[in-house]
Every structure is written in C-alpha cells, then in structure tokens.
Amino acid sequence: IKSSPGGLRDIHTINWLLLNYSRKNHEVHKFKEVITSSEAKELDKNKFWIWLLRYLLHKEAGREEDRLLFHFQISIANKLFPNMNNSEAAVEKLMHKYFRSALSISEINATVIQSFREKITKQKKGHSKILDKNFKVVNKLIELRSPETLNKKSSLILEIFVKLCEHPELEGINSNTLRKLKENKHLIDSSFRKKKRNTDLFIKLLKSERLMVTQLERMKQLGILGRYLPEFGKVTGKMQYDLFHIYTVDAHT
Template identity: 35%
Template sequence: MKFFEDIRFSEKLAQSNTPVILFSETLKSIREWLAEAYADNMPSAQLVKAYTHLMDELITRAWRYHFPELTDELTIAAVGGYGREELHYGSDIDLLILFERKPQDATREQLEIFIRFLWDIHLEVGHSVRSVRECVREARKDVSVITNLMEARFLDGSAMLFESMMEQTSPVKIWPPEKFFEAKLEEQKARHRRYDDTPYKLEPNIKESPGGLRDLHMILWLSRRLTGAADLKQLVSQNILRLEEYRQLVRSRNFLWKVRNGLHLLVGRSEDRLLFDYQRALAKQLHYRDSEDRLAVEQFMRRYYRTVRQISLLNEILIQSFQEKFDEASKQRLVNINPRFRTRGGYLETTDSEVFSNYPSALLEIFLLWQQHPRIKGIRADTIRELRRNLHRINHLFRRDPVNQHLFLEILRQPAGLTNVYRQMNRYGVLGAFIPAYDRISGQMQHDLFHIYTVDEHTMFVVRNLRRLNLAKYRHEFPLASELMAEVI
C-alpha cells in the first residue's frame, strides 16, 4: 500500500511530461488494492478509512502540483461522504475550494485546469468554489449546504481560511440546534416517503431507503449540530447513546459498508440500489451458502433487512431523545393512565424504570393502551429502551399466561389502530417474541420478482386488509367476506 511513501512518485512527477498518466496509473493501482483487500476480507471500517486516506494523498499531491505557490490564498476541503472519511469504491469525490479574495482570472483558469485534471484521471468529482461569505449565505438558505459544510475536512492550503469558514457556519452563528433539527427531520420524512416508508422492499437502496446509511448519517448530523459530538462513540460518553446501542450501530454500519463496497466492485461503478440481479452475486461474494431451508441469497437479504430494521429503530430512539430535549414545557404535562403508565407531552412512558421487570404483562399492555388512547403520539425513547431490554421476559411461560393471551386478543379486537400497533410491535421485537413463528419470517424474502416485500411485511398488509373487512365503511366492497370476518372476530 506504499503508493506515496517513498520518493519514487515525487521523482516520477518531477520528470514527467504527462502527469495525467502517472496519476491515472496510481489511481488504478489504489483501486486494484481496494479490490484485493476487499477480497481478502479486510474489516470494512479499516478498508474505508484506508481508501479515503489514499485518496487524500492523491488529491493533495495533485493540488500541490497545480498550486505550488498559492497555499495561503486558497483552501481545498473534503465534504459529504468524503468529508466523513467514508469513501467506497465508486463514491463521488466532493470537494470545496475556498478563497478569501475573489481569485484573479489566472487563478480561476488554474482551478478549472485542476478540476479537469481530476476528471481526466477518472475521478468522479463534484466541486464548489466559494468564499467564506458565500458559504455562509448559501448555508443560511439550504439545510443540505450547512450539512455538507458541517462535515468539511481540511485537506490542504490555508488552515486559517478553513477554520474561519467552520467558525462562521457554527450553530452559534447560523442554524441553531432546534431549527436544524426540524429541517433535517422534515428532510428525512420526505426521503422515507419516496421509498414508501418501508425498508422491506425487494430492491432497497442501501443509502437512501429507511434504515439505510442515510438514517445513520442523520444520527451523526443531529449529534454533531446539537451536542458537538464528532462521532458515535462520543454520544456514549455524553449518555445520549447506550454502549450496546453504539455497538449495534457500528456492527450495522460495517455490514452496510461491506455490502456497498461489494456492490460497487460488482458493477464497476457507483450503485446503491440492491437490485434483484445483483443480490445472488453479492450473497456468493459474501460467502453465504444454501442451506436446507434457505437459499444463500435469502440468508444474505434477511441479514440486510434485520440490519436496516436495527438502524431504523435506533434512528427513531435518538430522534425521539433529541425531540424530548427541545420539549421542556411538555415535561410538565403528565397524564396518568394507570399505576404503570402515563403520558408526557403526548408520548407513553412507564411510571418507573422497573415496570416491565415487575409486571412483564406490561410489555403487551403498553400497545393496548396506545390503541385505546388515539391522541398518544408514540412511546418515549427511554421506555422503548426499557421495553427492548426486557424482551427476554417473553418466554413460553409468558405466552401461556391467560392474562397475556387476553391482552393480545384485546389488541386484535380494538376498533382502531391495529395495523399501526402491529407494525410497532414488530419493530420493537415484541411480536416476534410473543409469536416465535413470526420471528422466523421476520426479514425473510422469497427470491423472485413476484413478492416485492419481505414475508413479515406482506403479513402486515394481510392484517391491514383483513382489518378493512371489519370496518363498516368498507363492507360494501366485499359483503360476504366482511360478514365472515365479523363472525370470526
């Protein structure tokens, strides 16, 4: 991996009349190294960091070749995924070039030559050239711009200019935490709607679908802007993220990174859609093998779906935690429901942290209460955590307990909210714990083009449609089926 550590590269560059060829060949060697390291099963986090740092060296050397004497007047910085040090084989290289004073024509021309040079050596480069003032102006208008700048990473040039830009776009100056939080939350909701609000489709997008890498980035963006945390680990020391949650996120991130790099290598370019035709090849690439009851590709996709469900859930918990910090006034609006539960600001919570351990039936009761009180918005973050920490209490004795069987049937009998509550029971792991057969279909897909969702997601649609038969306003659609449904219920 010693592409730049000895003097040979510098000597070759000094003697070369065709630097494009030298840089192109070096880039090709770097990409070949990445493919070999991936095939040798180098850990994802190590591979992504190493590749990013090699690109840093390549781009910095290209920059210094084109601007040997302007390092105090210009700054080059990495932004986006490159700024986060998360480059994959087919990732775009996003660059920000900063200037203090408006560049002279000769400098602008040299900047154009530099960008063309990067394209000529076969780098996919996105770039912007701005003054610090322009960065601030654009960032005020667009939350995606401030997000990009927030992740900026200095590469070369004037460090003072870079620090000035970071200081003038800090939360103290623009986009205060609550405003940033609201804008990013709306952005995430819109993105989720584009993917039908489900991570369980046949051909998910590793980056953009619910539970994908963007949901993980969302946690990082909010944490950085709201708490100053530079990475996930700092959230643990700030008591925002539990240690086990941190470990789950890292494992999930590393798996998605491995899948994404593998997908890029498979198709030879940037591609984030986990298309049907790629899934079988990726399963083989990741060493999955057919078993008696599951194809290799089904095992691979099951792990994918369970991974994104984990990210999606932790994304929800962290967002809820941040929301609660902003809703100071709502902390006083307590409404007791029974000795075990109350609402705070419209969200369900336990009256103390031992409710689920002292009264395990509350693991089902909480969902029945959610149905019976339509104004409840959801469950508070710490209560979700307590619920998940007590899932082990749902065992064979719990399932056979008449009280719990009655609670589950009462959930089925409620006149409204069944589909939503069933989805949340599945999301939090309660449904699979109470019905082990359901856990076995969770994240299970059938590798054909007919079934466009996982088996558990299809089951949710069946529950929704059966529920529809029992509602008076829909009985005219299928009268006989509605009549039979009424008899069953």
C-alpha cells in the first residue's frame, strides 16, 4: 500500500508537486490549474483510508509492514467490520474498498502529473493540429476543440477512445479533457446505452487492432467503462478471497 499504484507514494507525489508549485504561485486559486476542488476532496477521503490501513497493518505486524498479506487482511477486516459474521466476506469488503480507493488515487495522480507536464510543455513551442470537427491534437495529446460539446454530443465520450486507437502516435488525453470526461460520465445512462451510434462506437473500439486493451484500461480508470457496462462497474475492485485469485475481478475480466 506504499509503492503500488494508488498507494502512499502517489499521494506523496501529488503533495510534492503542489508544494513546489505553491512556492512559485502563492495565490491559492492557482492550485485550480493543476487540481480541482472535487479531486482534492476525493484525494483527502481516500488518503485517510490508506493511512488507516497502514496504521492497522503496522499494529498487526508489530513493525513496519506495507504488504497487505492474507493473514493481515483477516485480522484487519475483522477489526474494521466487527458486525460481519463471515471473515471471508469481511476481507472481500476490505479489499474492495482498498482497490477502489487506490484506483481513484492513481487516476488523480496521473491527471495532476499530466497537468504539470502540460504547463511545462506549454512554455515551449508545441505542435498543434486539427484532427476533425470535434478533436484536436496538441503535443501528441488529444483534446476536445470545445469542451462544452459533450453536453450536446455525449457520444464523444466513447469516440475519443476510438480516435486514440486509430492514432497510435498519440500519447494520451489532455488533462482538461480528462476532467470533462469525468465530470460528464453521468451522461452515460440507459438512453445513452441504447443509442446505435454509441453501440457502434464501442464495437468499433473492441474490433480495433491496436491499443484496444490500453483504451479499455483507460476507460476503466476514468469510471467510464463501468458506467457503460453496469455489470462491469459492479465488479470493479471486487476481490475473491482465495489463493487462486491475486487480481481483482475486473482485472481478470
């Protein structure tokens, strides 16, 4: 829980970056350029959960220990969920909460780092080109030409991942567009899923010969895949407590 994705080191990285940034920009509102208020709240919520886990882990081990090993999972789960009669169910609940928190922290960390990277490259002469009427590319990152178009064209939420498959030279998604995707994922509802346009886009993504797995993983991290496939959303971060399943259900899937 220290060095793995979504662990303490990711939290430290964000704090170090913000600390360095605050030395150069003393105005508090400047932080909004690199981390939003909702991201900060989400980070704080999950940060305290990771801290609690580490405290209990050290207490159970009687020494410094950052590996959430099987025997520690049982004792910690029973302490956190004393009303659950089934220890295995308690462990699965513990690990589900941990993996969801780690996924959130990892995603926020990636977005914050991306924001800083863009601020650095922005100072240099970057390469920019129009991809089509909805997207453009700046320094090998795809972004919406008009972020507000998501409200009118919700299908762009899926289309952007298809574009990334079609253009392997692109390195990712611009941080502002990433945030717009997260803010608007509520648009993915039953009516969204029934639209032929969206079904066609998702099938096109699955048939892509390049980077399909990479984009599905990116969609999962942003919570978009779980919204589009509710069944997948339910198993994201789920853990089966046995010696044969070392990955979460969504990772196996």
